[in-house]
Amino acid sequence: MRSWFRTEDTLAVILGFLMVTLSMGVVKGVDLLGWVVQAKVWADPALAIVPVSKAYANLGGLGSFALTYAVLVLLLSSGAWFLGERPTRFAVRFVVLFPIAYFCWVLGHYVTIAATPDKLKAFEGATWSLGLTGEAGYLVALIAGLLLGNLSPRIAAWFAPAARSELYIKTAIVILGAALGAKAAEASGIASAILFRGFAAIVEAYLIYWALVYLVARTIFGFSREWAAPLAAGISICGVSAAITTGAAIRARPVVPIMVSSLVVVFSVIEMLVLPAAAKYFLADEPMVAAAWMGLAVKTDGAAVSSGAITASMVLPDSKNGQEWMLLTTSTVKVFIDMFIGIWAILLAAIWATKIDRKPGEGSRGVPFADIWQRFPKFVFGYMATFAGFLALGLSMPEQVKTLKFGTTEAEQMRRIFFVLTFFAIGLSANFRRLWAEGLGKLALVYVVSLFGFVIWIGLVISFLFFGGVQPPAATLTGN
Amino acid sequence: MEHPAKPSDAEMASELARVKAEPLLPAEKWLIGGSVSLGILLLLLLLWVSRVYFPVEV
Numbered sequence: 001m002r003s004w005f006r007t008e009d010t011l012a013v014i015l016g017f018l019m020v021t022l023s024m025g026v027v028k029g030v031d032l033l034g035w036v037v038q039a040k041v042w043a044d045p046a047l048a049i050v051p052v053s054k055a056y057a058n059l060g061g062l063g064s065f066a067l068t069y070a071v072l073v074l075l076l077s078s079g080a081w082f083l084g085e086r087p088t089r090f091a092v093r094f095v096v097l098f099p100i101a102y103f104c105w106v107l108g109h110y111v112t113i114a115a116t117p118d119k120l121k122a123f124e125g126a127t128w129s130l131g132l133t134g135e136a137g138y139l140v141a142l143i144a145g146l147l148l149g150n151l152s153p154r155i156a157a158w159f160a161p162a163a164r165s166e167l168y169i170k171t172a173i174v175i176l177g178a179a180l181g182a183k184a185a186e187a188s189g190i191a192s193a194i195l196f197r198g199f200a201a202i203v204e205a206y207l208i209y210w211a212l213v214y215l216v217a218r219t220i221f222g223f224s225r226e227w228a229a230p231l232a233a234g235i236s237i238c239g240v241s242a243a244i245t246t247g248a249a250i251r252a253r254p255v256v257p258i259m260v261s262s263l264v265v266v267f268s269v270i271e272m273l274v275l276p277a278a279a280k281y282f283l284a285d286e287p288m289v290a291a292a293w294m295g296l297a298v299k300t301d302g303a304a305v306s307s308g309a310i311t312a313s314m315v316l317p318d319s320k321n322g323q324e325w326m327l328l329t330t331s332t333v334k335v336f337i338d339m340f341i342g343i344w345a346i347l348l349a350a351i352w353a354t355k356i357d358r359k360p361g362e363g364s365r366g367v368p369f370a371d372i373w374q375r376f377p378k379f380v381f382g383y384m385a386t387f388a389g390f391l392a393l394g395l396s397m398p399e400q401v402k403t404l405k406f407g408t409t410e411a412e413q414m415r416r417i418f419f420v421l422t423f424f425a426i427g428l429s430a431n432f433r434r435l436w437a438e439g440l441g442k443l444a445l446v447y448v449v450s451l452f453g454f455v456i457w458i459g460l461v462i463s464f465l466f467f468g469g470v471q472p473p474a475a476t477l478t479g480n
Numbered sequence: 481m482e483h484p485a486k487p488s489d490a491e492m493a494s495e496l497a498r499v500k501a502e503p504l505l506p507a508e509k510w511l512i513g514g515s516v517s518l519g520i521l522l523l524l525l526l527l528w529v530s531r532v533y534f535p536v537e538v
Contacts, residue, residue: 193534200526207519211512222501255495355507470536
């Protein structure tokens with residue numbers, strides 16, 4: 001099999017399509033994914049997990065957990081083989097990683113942490129709760145990963161082959177495309193308005209953020225061009241993918257974008273912890289602004305979409321429908337930014353080849369199209385395919401929208417599991433000690449100055465300009 | 481996406497110590513100025529188009 005095909009992005013698209021296809025069995029009356037484990041808000045541990053479909057109730061919570069666990073081990077170990085890695089090396093680690101991550105997810109569903117005020121009455125003896133909803137499990141997984149990764153770096157290093165946050169979030173995003181496509185079909189007017197506003201994110205990230213961070217890195221901090229371009233891409237566009245693609249475009253040495261990427265992961269964790277909480281307190285009346293802000297300000301796909309999910313559950317804890325619209329907004333903003341990476345990289349490559357790196361008397365250097373294509377985050381095609389496919393189906397057969405939404409419910413449970421794995425893996429790989437490594441302080445300072453100096457504030461202003469006053473449409477089918 | 485191996489802290493320190501200041505070339509100034517100006521113009525245009533052609537009922 002060709003090496004360009006055997007990538008994490010291709011694997012994410014295959015896994016995502018597989019889940020979506022299986023979940024659509026219910027449309028034809030065949031429940032193929034109902035055995036997936038689902039966590040519920042709980043006071044009694046025996047009721048904490050159940051199969052997602054009542055058709056599989058006889059499995060019980062533990063049975064559905066065991067089946068989900070076994071299927072994921074098998075699928076993802078095969079995925080490791082697909083990527084040219086040793087499946088056993090992955091499997092041994094994933095077998096340990098998954099129960100820890102899922103335990104964190106279940107812990108986050110504990111009534112005192114998760115129950116919203118309207119649901120609290122259902123739990124006998126429960127008098128108060130933080131009301132964070134079950135999505136608090138993501139934060140529990142993140143914190144557990146951070147503790148493990150930073151207090152026991154050896155354990156984190158051992159987990160590394162299975163702690164693949166990029167693979168997990170890309171798979172989740174492909175699955176999310178189907179659910180959001182079906183959702184968008186029920187209110188196509190606001191969906192097209194949100195999609196159009198996604199173009200503003202492209203302009204902001206590439207033309208405003210990139211240029212300003214590049215200016216700061218070059219003039220205030222004295223970084224060379226080789227460093228400033230990937231650094232600007234990492235801080236302003238979408239973290240790891242953008243830094244590596246830009247590095248390839250300007251022919252920077254591989255060490256440069258990799259060092260930038262290690263910082264991106266650390267800062268995205270800080271953003272994941274701080275920005276959703278800030279959104280909850282300051283943007284409680286502007287849910288769509290909060291959602292767009294997460295997509296614009298938080299870097300890396302995993303951290304941005306995950307922050308969107310946490311923000312949605314914090315800002316609209318009582319409305320699943322509203323949360324879904326918020327998540328549509330965050331993921332639209334993020335995916336629109338991702339889509340443009342290839343074009344931006346080609347543009348930079350051309351400018352570097354013809355204007356910046358060109359020596360007197362030398363001919364123009366070629367644009368490294370193959371490198372750029374290889375490093376382009378191709379999973380966005382998977383997201384676009386599931387989103388556009390379900391949107392088109394919903395628009396062409398409005399009477400089937402309810403069925404399509406029902407069909408994606410089971411895949412959505414799998415998507416949540418991939419989200420949990422993402423949070424835990426991000427925590428494991430965010431090594432805060434790197435901030436204190438010799439010499440890295442200056443790099444980190446560019447990040448701090450840019451991120452907190454203007455990136456999050458410009459992101460907030462643009463979010464207000466484009467999404468201010470917009471409210472998620474009332475639920476039309478779900479009744480939430 | 482293939483990720484090259486992570487460098488050690490010592491390798492990172494030596495790489496960063498080797499970074500030399502380079503003057504801002506006219507092409508870079510043009511790139512920065514042009515990007516920001518075009519960005520502001522496009523944002524204004526998108527804002528107008530989104531309010532006129534893709535309004536959201538508030």
